[in-house]
Amino acid sequence: MDFHGQHIAVTGGSSGIGLVTAQLLASRGARVSLIARRKELLDEAVAGIGERAAGFAADVGEKDQLDAALDAAAAQFGPIHGLFANAGLTGGFTPAVAFDPAVFEQTIRVNLISVFWAIQKVLPAMIEAKNGVILVTGSMASKRGMAMNPAYVSSKHGVLGLTRAIAVEMAPLGVRANCIIPGFIKTEALDRIPPEQKGKIEQRIPMRHMGICEELAEVAAFLLSDAASHVTGQDWAVDGGVLESIEV
Numbered sequence: 001m002d003f004h005g006q007h008i009a010v011t012g013g014s015s016g017i018g019l020v021t022a023q024l025l026a027s028r029g030a031r032v033s034l035i036a037r038r039k040e041l042l043d044e045a046v047a048g049i050g051e052r053a054a055g056f057a058a059d060v061g062e063k064d065q066l067d068a069a070l071d072a073a074a075a076q077f078g079p080i081h082g083l084f085a086n087a088g089l090t091g092g093f094t095p096a097v098a099f100d101p102a103v104f105e106q107t108i109r110v111n112l113i114s115v116f117w118a119i120q121k122v123l124p125a126m127i128e129a130k131n132g133v134i135l136v137t138g139s140m141a142s143k144r145g146m147a148m149n150p151a152y153v154s155s156k157h158g159v160l161g162l163t164r165a166i167a168v169e170m171a172p173l174g175v176r177a178n179c180i181i182p183g184f185i186k187t188e189a190l191d192r193i194p195p196e197q198k199g200k201i202e203q204r205i206p207m208r209h210m211g212i213c214e215e216l217a218e219v220a221a222f223l224l225s226d227a228a229s230h231v232t233g234q235d236w237a238v239d240g241g242v243l244e245s246i247e248v
């Protein structure tokens with residue numbers, strides 16, 4: 001997988017899956033634009049990657065900030081050839097009856113509507129080039145229900161639908177779109193789970209352990225690369241077998 005000459009924008013590039021994927025893409029030659037809110041983490045990430053990386057601080061839930069970040073990225077590294085729309089939040093766990101409508105709206109805005117905004121922003125250049133690739137981060141909640149998490153589940157079902165819609169519409173125009181589905185991948189959020197609960201989760205994963213960001217990043221890089229040139233509209237789980245199992 002060679003990404004020389006390609007510019008890939010990664011939202012949620014300040015930590016976890018987005019950061020590790022950006023590092024991998026850059027190590028294979030891509031210029032990467034990292035977009036997230038925490039500027040100090042973006043600065044650290046860019047210092048670690050080197051001249052192939054640039055950071056643009058933005059809240060993706062604010063359209064003006066997202067548009068400005070994507071414009072600045074294109075000004076720095078040229079037209080965006082790949083978009084990894086990965087930023088997301090969990091939305092909190094509360095019974096549906098008591099779920100705060102404002103939290104529901106914000107979760108849909110950050111996890112789903114911002115992905116649409118980003119796609120809409122990068123598509124014209126991709127269509128003009130007759131070449132582009134979009135990868136969206138879904139979740140097992142893109143394909144299954146989960147108690148007490150209605151906003152997140154709705155948003156992640158939404159991004160899978162959005163991916164399929166874009167894939168079908170853009171296929172004749174040379175633009176691919178796919179959705180990557182992380183299972184339990186060790187990141188900051190999962191680090192906060194108490195050890196005994198982590199143990200229980202691992203027992204329900206057919207492989208009996210959580211994944212790491214590098215394992216997710218390899219599949220993300222494949223889907224973003226020309227090696228996947230005939231792959232579009234797909235969802236690909238990196239989950240140790242959870243979704244295909246009746247153990248959970």
Ligand SMILES: NC(=O)c1ccc[n+]([C@@H]2O[C@H](COP(=O)([O-])OP(=O)(O)OC[C@H]3O[C@@H](n4cnc5c(N)ncnc54)[C@H](OP(=O)(O)O)[C@@H]3O)[C@@H](O)[C@H]2O)c1
Nearest residue numbers: 012014015016017036037038059060087088139184185187
């Ligand atoms: N890890 C897993 O097991 C797992 C499972 C299912 C799905 N996912 C999905 O994977 C994606 C990445 O999460 P992660 O696991 O890597 O966790 P993470 O380390 O917490 O990363 C989340 C990223 O999203 C960014 N972000 C959140 N809200 C944002 C906003 N309003 N504007 C801009 N950036 C925002 C964060 O950056 P800032 O805080 O700096 O803004 C951070 O870079 C998410 O979409 C998540 O739903 C992860």
